Amino acid sequence: MAVLELKNIKKTYSNQDKPAVSDFNFSLENEEIVTLLGPSGCGKTTILRMIAGFIRPDQGEIYISGEKVAGRGIMKSPEKRNVGMMFQDHALFPHLTVRQNIIFGLEKKLSVDEQQERVEKLLKMVGLEGYHNQYPHQLSGGQKQRVALSRALSRNPAVVLMDEPFSSLDERMREVMRREIREILQKSKTPAIIVSHDREDAFSLSDRLAVMRAGKIEQTGTPREIFSRPKNRFVAEFASRSNLVELSGLKDTDDGRVRGHCLLGEVCLSPPKCVCQNSQECDNTLLAIRPDAFEINPEGNITAKIIDYIYYGSYVEAHLEVETSCENITIKTHLDRIPGQPGEKIRLSFREESCWILTE
Numbered sequence: 001m002a003v004l005e006l007k008n009i010k011k012t013y014s015n016q017d018k019p020a021v022s023d024f025n026f027s028l029e030n031e032e033i034v035t036l037l038g039p040s041g042c043g044k045t046t047i048l049r050m051i052a053g054f055i056r057p058d059q060g061e062i063y064i065s066g067e068k069v070a071g072r073g074i075m076k077s078p079e080k081r082n083v084g085m086m087f088q089d090h091a092l093f094p095h096l097t098v099r100q101n102i103i104f105g106l107e108k109k110l111s112v113d114e115q116q117e118r119v120e121k122l123l124k125m126v127g128l129e130g131y132h133n134q135y136p137h138q139l140s141g142g143q144k145q146r147v148a149l150s151r152a153l154s155r156n157p158a159v160v161l162m163d164e165p166f167s168s169l170d171e172r173m174r175e176v177m178r179r180e181i182r183e184i185l186q187k188s189k190t191p192a193i194i195v196s197h198d199r200e201d202a203f204s205l206s207d208r209l210a211v212m213r214a215g216k217i218e219q220t221g222t223p224r225e226i227f228s229r230p231k232n233r234f235v236a237e238f239a240s241r242s243n244l245v246e247l248s249g250l251k252d253t254d255d256g257r258v259r260g261h262c263l264l265g266e267v268c269l270s271p272p273k274c275v276c277q278n279s280q281e282c283d284n285t286l287l288a289i290r291p292d293a294f295e296i297n298p299e300g301n302i303t304a305k306i307i308d309y310i311y312y313g314s315y316v317e318a319h320l321e322v323e324t325s326c327e328n329i330t331i332k333t334h335l336d337r338i339p340g341q342p343g344e345k346i347r348l349s350f351r352e353e354s355c356w357i358l359t360e
């Protein structure tokens, strides 16, 4: 049974014309970690607030562990929903110690000894033993985040909700915390919904992603499915930052593949990697070529001019202008593989197995 289910949820804020969320159907399985990934303003926080019980959906139903918590005539208050919430800014009380912040999240009926025991267990789980008496201003960003997570987990919630948990951390800390949060959630067997507009957070942390646009889910799938088999133009551009080029003259080949022409030349793809099962029906098709599909290759049949490149440390993103079409493409490679400077021409090829045909 799903731990959490949202059915046909719709929400329009009173001062807005367009719904912030609509036709929203989603379910979360036991011990699953799912990220809602989408651009700013697409309704991610609104979804979390409806699950937590801070706002009421206009339509639809929400179930937690099989129990209806929102829906026609029903609106359970946040404290009756068995949900742990971790806010964007951690929301720790600055005048309370780590221990007191965590105790704040615990059930009030527990005895002092039981409370202490729970605090010990939670701090051990998040690797903060011995930090009981520190105040939030004495902690690093990552430590504050771990305290916030302990508080969110303190009541053994059915599900934890995290809104942009890494937004205030620097890049190094982000990497560490992604791994740690995943481990802590797995150890405590707590399913979670994480909200992010950062692809790396989403891909590295989640069992499954739901890519959102304008209040709706565009596609759900494992990180790998979303990355290599995006359903449409939006998911391809937003989630895998693919280059999209028009594909024409699609034909089935004798060996069961699909051949077509794009500005980078002839391509031939195997049907399992193709969305359109019958190439005769494919109109307005696009080829999505991920930036990592390109290889700098003196024998390659694409010639392009280097416009510029951005150095990201372990990789370089180069922007190129394709000679035959003057269209721009982005490739991902290593600095030592770039054989020229901006303005110079290079040759390249791309791996067809890292491409994907889109029909919408």
Ligand SMILES: Nc1ncnc2c1ncn2[C@@H]1O[C@H](COP(=O)(O)OP(=O)(O)OP(=O)(O)O)[C@@H](O)[C@H]1O
Pocket: 013, 014, 015, 016, 020, 038, 039, 040, 041, 042, 043, 044, 045, 046, 047, 197
């Ligand atoms: N309290 C509110 N009253 C009116 N409109 C709101 C309110 N909260 C959010 N909105 C609007 O609803 C839409 C969705 O907002 P939401 O905060 O859910 O987006 P988000 O995906 O979390 O964005 P971000 O990534 O920037 O946090 C936006 O257009 C926003 O302006």
Ligand SMILES: [Mg+2]
Pocket: 044, 045, 046, 163
């Ligand atoms: Mg938000």
